Amino acid sequence: MSGVISRMVRKELSPEELLKIIFEYTAKIAGESSLNAVLVLMANMGREMILSDRCAVWLIDDVRKELYTTVAHGVKEIRVPYGTGFVGSSIVNGEPLIIKDAYNDPRHNADNDIRTGYHTKSVITVPFTNNDGEIIGAYQAINKMTDVDYFTTRDLELLSLAASYAGKSLESVMLHQEIIDTQREIISTMGEVGEIRSKETGNHVKRVAEYSYVLALGMGMDISEAELLRTVSPMHDIGKVAIPDAVLNKPGKLTEEEYDIIKSHTKIGHQLLRGSRRELLRTAAIVAEQHHEKWDGNGYPSGRKGEEIHIYGRITAVADVFDALSAERVYKPAWPIEKIENLFREERGRHFDPAVIDVFFQELPLLLEIRERLTDTAEH
Known part of the structure; x- marks a missing residue:
């Protein structure tokens, strides 16, 4: 007008x-x-x-x-x-x-x-x-x-x-909103604790939270449910607090036994959170347990397949992998966006829910804006 x-x-x-x-x-x-x-x-x-x-x-x-x-x-x-x-x-x-x-x-x-x-x-x-x-x-x-x-x-x-x-x-x-904001801040801080132990940065969990929110809205969730996922997704790796440093930050290739220890962070996170009476923490328990499951059933810890994996887990999986690949670390360079796009196309229907991947490509410009806004200067 x-x-x-x-x-x-x-x-x-x-x-x-x-x-x-x-x-x-x-x-x-x-x-x-x-x-x-x-x-x-x-x-x-x-x-x-x-x-x-x-x-x-x-x-x-x-x-x-x-x-x-x-x-x-x-x-x-x-x-x-x-x-x-x-x-x-x-x-x-x-x-x-x-x-x-x-x-x-x-x-x-x-x-x-x-x-x-x-x-x-x-x-x-x-x-x-x-x-x-x-x-x-x-x-x-x-x-x-x-x-x-x-x-x-x-x-x-x-x-x-x-x-x-x-x-x-x-x-x-x-x-009521102030109470929710306080809970969100506590949850985000707890999520950062898990990431810091594995040499991640605090902005990793912030980016995963924002990506999850955008993807949730794109999947048709209403604002309140998308907000819920944004609030709890920083807790996806909270189980890492119980993984020994020698395994969590081992510079070389992991043995099969060590990899099993790493994978246990999903079950540990679920056990830490599942008994709560609070909806936020019960939802965080779902994300912590299921964000490494794969659409084709080859993920962990339970080998869930397709829609057996909760939608919160399917969305957080895409958000988490996107951030892990697109962020620079001391042990790897950031992947160029074209390489990430190619991987996601290949893994559509294998690692990832096809519907979530379709939303990912639809919302990619906004996701890249978020990535730019929340770039961590410590990620070198």
């Missing part, structure tokens, strides 16, 4: 239509535990209630002293310095704003308009608070889609109503 938006003029909603929207979205928000999903629902509810073209939900990043939105219709994440722009002014002052013409106000930051070709005209911003009355973010709607092409006090009342409910619901979801 470029230039001035093409406006589809709509009529203001009747009280009955408003109630329907409110009941529909409040029920959905109450039943949702994913932070991103709640933010999407909040943005959609605000947009529909006041008939705006776009709606964003802004949150405060205290660490970076920024305001950010991951949910803004039509654009990706936006970050602005705390206190800047309409939303910053509204949050700092704790007051809503109604702007009829953004370009006549010095607080308007036109950078996003310039980058996207969008034209911001009318704006409404409403801060929302947690249960203690502290401002934790703000609603911001852009461009009224009715004959009256600016927001009114009625819109302010409606968006304030949405903000009052959604802000308090958001707090509990953010607390």
